[in-house]
Amino acid sequence: MTALPTLDRSDILLVVQSLAQVRRSGGEHPVSEASLFLQVRSLDGFSREQIESLAVAALQFFDLETDGPGGAPLRQELEKSADLETWAGILHANWNGEAVCFHSSGSTGVPARHRYTLRSLAGESAALAPYFTPLGRIVSVMPLHHIFGFMHSVWLGKWLDVPVVYAPPLPLASFFALLREGDVVMAFPFFWQSLLSVVRQGKGGGALRVPRGVMGVTSTGPCPHWVIEELLKSGPGGPVLAAVREVYGSTETNGIGVRCDGGEWYELGGQWETVTLPGGEKGIRRLVDGTRAGDPMALPDVIDWHPAEDRLFRPERRTDKAVQVGGINVYPDRVAACIRAHPLVRDCAVRLMRPEEGSRLKVFIVPECPLEEAAGHFGKPFRAWLAERLDTAGRPKRIRLGETLPVNAMGKLCDW
Template identity: 35%
Template sequence: MNTRWWEPRLALRRFVADLVAGELAHLRRGALPVPQPWAEDLRLDEDLAVDSLELITLAAALAEALHLHESGIEDYLLARRTIGEWTDIAAAGLERFDARLTFRTSGSSGTPKPCPHAVATLQQETAHLATLFAGRRRVLCAVPSHHIYGFLLGVLLPRELGVAADAVVDLRASSPAWLARGAQPGDLVVAHPDFWTAVARAVPQLPAHVVGVSSTAPLAVDTARRLGESGLARLVQVYGASETGGIAWRRSHDDPYTLFPHWRLDADDARSLLRTLPDGAQQPFAPQDALQPVGERQFVLGARHDAAVQVGGINVFPERVRDVLRRHPGVEDVAVRLMRPEEGTRLKAFIVPRSGTAHDDALLADLRTWIERELTPPERPKALRLGPRLPVGPTGKPAEWDLQEGGLRPAA
């Protein structure tokens, strides 16, 4: 069944604006001059200072995401300059072809990967999600709609629930503390773990009957507990990937994940899942995490196969960050790790200076400049520590280090 998800113009404009903002932030490696949400008449060239090369990149990204090449309308993007005009072009293209969409992975390894999806397969997930969130009156969304999680939960799911496009509220322009006064009974809050952590800290009491959903990374047990104490009626955690959308869900850290109806564990391959497509075909998928089966349709998560960690809902590869830092002429060796839960949610780096390098403070200042230039925001270590050798344990294996010990130099 064709959803015509793009017919509420507000939903389509939000998708277009989120994609442009995401691409520009990646190109410029920083914040944009105009905060969202954006008006129809916002100009790419004047308000966002988009140059001709950036315009080509943005147009290509939108054409790829919406498959505008299927309608032959993508070249019109280069002749238009406002968000409203790009929304018009997107709507015209989708009127001709709207059966497939392409989302991209975060690209924190340096090479974002396109992940095409048939809209019919995305509907499989939202049809089941609608049974988990029946009766919701509004959807408060803290994730961008051009990412697959934001699209599924912030665009397709509201339609499935009968929630109007203007009842989808963008939380990104508000402090998480806004929920204490802005949320209403019956709301569904769609967010990522960092947002939920901020809510747990800033909101002592939520209105009754507010339900939440979290995805893109594991949620800390303490955060889930504090949210329950603040009155959150239920917090559903979704496990999935850009390549697949949602795979499974759970209501509590004490529960295993339960597969969506169109997924099942592969009895012949412990590292594989099988998806039943709308036409009945079976599609195998190898998840990035080890899955430990609990019965036929449930599992618990093991370690990641690719050594990635999650920062702000984005896959980050510490080994890549280490390689970038080791290229600095003042660095002999580096260890990079995700902070422990009590330390924070970002990366930290232990750095062994090269013999004869400048004073500690000068090296740290130069490293911060290097980090800002060479790494994306999620990849940037937020605590730097210098030492004569990398920390090792009694057996000689790499070891943790305490941020509070001498030699800590917090990154800016």
């Protein structure tokens, strides 16, 4: 497609339903109510706080004001109705069709808003489409308010003018039943790992098999290489997937590059050009309609660029980002590495507290010992151990224990 597509009321309803489902279940991408996936039509049973939160999120997604003379009346109009079809109509009537916005929390836990014009999304679609051919249908298990969920299903379906089927983010029997040859499945690493486990166990016999000729796309975070290898490996019934595409990027950048079938290198998307940053390192700059747009930027991670091919790269490790504690830069990843050195710590995650919690670091620890024994080990003796190794700003103020690190349904670390 060359003409710029737009969103109709049904597309807007899908996004609002995705936002509502999050608030209904209290999670990033709920799986506990699979039968209700994208089926929420009414806000009956939602609390006043949930409805107010949904109204703000919906207005922000469609780049509309939430306060002031323009925003407050619109927000109040949404909050008066319990019918999400009505919400979609209100948003459709007031949205100018120019841009949508996505939120990321980053390492600080403070939400950041990122605005994308539909024209820039079209450039991304044009760059991505060749990697996904041949494409009969899109089957998406992604949260549609997430940048990759929206981009790889709602928007790409409009751009390519192909059908889009939405399924719960679980490899249930119903998921296998809806697949057909030529589908491209848009998912995330945790889903692919779960699907692989189901196929390996042979639950349901031959009923839980992926048809031939299905491509899998994974995004939102790194997918373990062994998962991709197993998905592509031939077995008694052939490979699970005919092809796999990994999309590298972030909420801040959208898609940056694509890697095919577990290869070593990502290829920089056609919507980017390479540049030399002031410090001499290699960076990228966005192109919209072939014209430079925005400033040069570094990639989100530490990158190894191919020595001979200018547009090939591979992420080496995450950039160690600092957060401010009492005006002092501290590095949560470094603090976590220090805490993991404790003999009773199996794993941990460190984040900056949310504003309502305070202004210090907090840590979630998975202990080596049973939880019922752990409390006695992570009191004063543990804090004394921390004090010997970390300065005041770098010492987590709040400690929480659990059997596993908190992750959302896409397998990514989340707040606690």
